[in-house]
Amino acid sequence: MAHEHKLEIFRGLLKFKNNTQKIWGVLAFLTLVTAVEVVLGIIKPESLTGTSVLGMRLLNWIFIILTLVKAYYIAWDFMHLRDEKSSFRRAIVWTPIFLVLYLTFILLTEADYIYNVYKDGFVTWNF
Amino acid sequence: MSTTVTTGTGEKLWDGGNQPLGASYGKMMMWFFLVSDALTFSGFLAAYGFSRFKFIETWPIADEVFTHVPFTHGSYPMIYVALMTFILIMSSVTMVLAVDAGHKMQKNKVIWYMFLTVIGGAIFVGSQAWEWNTFIKGDKGALETKGGRILQFVKADSGERAALSDFAVTIPGDRVQHQNKNGIWFYGEGSMPSYSVNEVVKGFKENSNILVRTETINAEGEKTLLSREESLAKLKSATQVVEGANLIHNEYGSRLFADFFFFITGFHGFHVLSGVVINLIIFFNVVIGTYERRGHYEMVEKVGLYWHFVDLVWVFVFTFFYLV
Structure with a gap:
């Protein structure tokens, strides 16, 4: 059985000699990102x-972006998606991304509306 | 084809031997299960976001809640959770090394790496249990008002949080635990808090160094401190003492925070636990040589996918629960 791994990360900026080395390289990178967070x-x-930025603190945006980088x-x-066929990879990746973006948008918009109802309404919540 | 191991033995095109996506049936189904599980977790996290945006001005600040490290005293925000994250990522690494060794048919290496993965997972589950325990037992204690809002206490000179035990006085015979033998309807009550509201309020009046802190977050992103007079006025609305957290009361602030904490980290912890069990089963299969005889270690790869997924989910839980 042939097992070819793509051994480059950062778009070819960093090349590894074998798969084991790449795994440790990725670990080092993930640890670094977590430490920064x-x-x-x-x-x-x-x-x-x-x-x-866009209604949220810049720091929180940085956290979310770093999380996506780690993910x-x-x-x-x-999970070696890098080595899978692109059609398979896209089916796995884009389906959740689309649905999650949609759900988050709907729920957070709605929550913001409820926040304003609580805030501007005539009912006291803090007593 | 890459890391994929073909399970088919060259059947005809319509007998399931055709693999247009270059992945075996089992591996593909594992992936599709993970996609659906990812959507479940996203639903939970989105619901968390919903509740948080609803109460954006009063939501607890996570660094002030998770400040403990086992075997130490003092306040170390985030450190332990970061360590847990590292342990989980580390066990992901040993898992991927096991998969790699499996591709090379190195049985002994697979055994060792699987073993280390199981150990890492067990440490993580244990840490989570500890984290729950600390969260449930509580830290400083607080008062709850009629409206269900939490009043915490701060030392005026140092700005540090004050525990109830720092200033509450003991009023003898103030309150006894209600037991079901004394009740008309034979209902008892759960454990009593260490102090009654009267004791806390009296202690507050006697100690001028204590101020009340409300749930409201001010423009600087910190909880609002009341002045001495405002504090005394606010204390009139206190109805009960809250120590620790459960699904109904939460000394750290919004009770929804505790609900989501239990629900999301609990669901994730359950995934880790089942992952450890599955890993153990596969570990024993490797030990008795099942995959050596089968000729490939694809099963290790499949449980590996599940294990990495658990790690992946934790990365998001970590961000949305502890960081943001």
Whole structure:
């Protein structure tokens, strides 16, 4: 049985000699990303919590983007989606992405509306 | 074809031997199960987002809730959860190494890596149990108002959180536990909190260094501190003492936070637990040489996919529960 792995990450910027080495490389990268998240979460730099992008703090956007980066490398290298046929990979990846984006959009918009109802309504909730 | 192991033995085109997606039936079904499971978890996390956006001004701040590390005292926000994340990622690595060794038909290596994966998973589940225990037992204690809002206490000079035991006084004979033998309808009550509301309020009045902190988050992203007079006025609406958290009361703030904590991390923990069990089964299969005789280790690859998925979900839970 032939097992060819694609041994490049970061679009070919980093090439590994064999699969085992690539696994450790990806681990190092994921650990680094987690460490950055934790450090940012503890110190909470003023410049990142103060600025708001699209209704959310910049820091939270950074967390979400870093999470997606981690998810990408777990799925692509640990679950070796990188080595699967592109049609298979797309069926797996795009279906949830589409549905989740849709659901999040609907629910968060609705929640924001309810927040305003509570806030501007004539009923006291804090007593 | 890449890492795929073909289980088919060259059947005819219409006998299931055809693999247009280059993946065996079992592996593909595992993937489709994972897609549906991912949607389940997304539903939970989206519901969490819904509740959070609904109460965006009063939601608890996670770093103030999860501050404990086993065997230590003091406040170390996030450290332990980060360690748990690392343990889970690490066990994902040993899993992928087991899959890799399986492709090369190195039985002993597969055994060792599977073993390490199971150990990592067990440590993670244990940590989660510890985390639950700490969360349920509670930290500093708080008062709950008529409207179900939580009032916490802060030391005015240092700005640190004050535990109820730091200032509450003991009023002898203030309140006894109601037991079902004394009740008309034979209903008892659960465990009593360490202090009654009167004891906390009296202690508050005697100690001028304590201030009340409400759930409301101010512009700086911190919980609002009340002045001494506002605090005394607010304390009048307190109805009960809350220590720790369950599905109905939660000393950390919004009770929905506790509900979602139990539900989402519980559902994830259940996945980890079942993953450990499945990994164990496969581990013993490897030990007795089932896959050696079968000629390929695709089963290890399939449970590996499940295991990585558990890790993947945790990455999201970690972000949305603890970081954001």
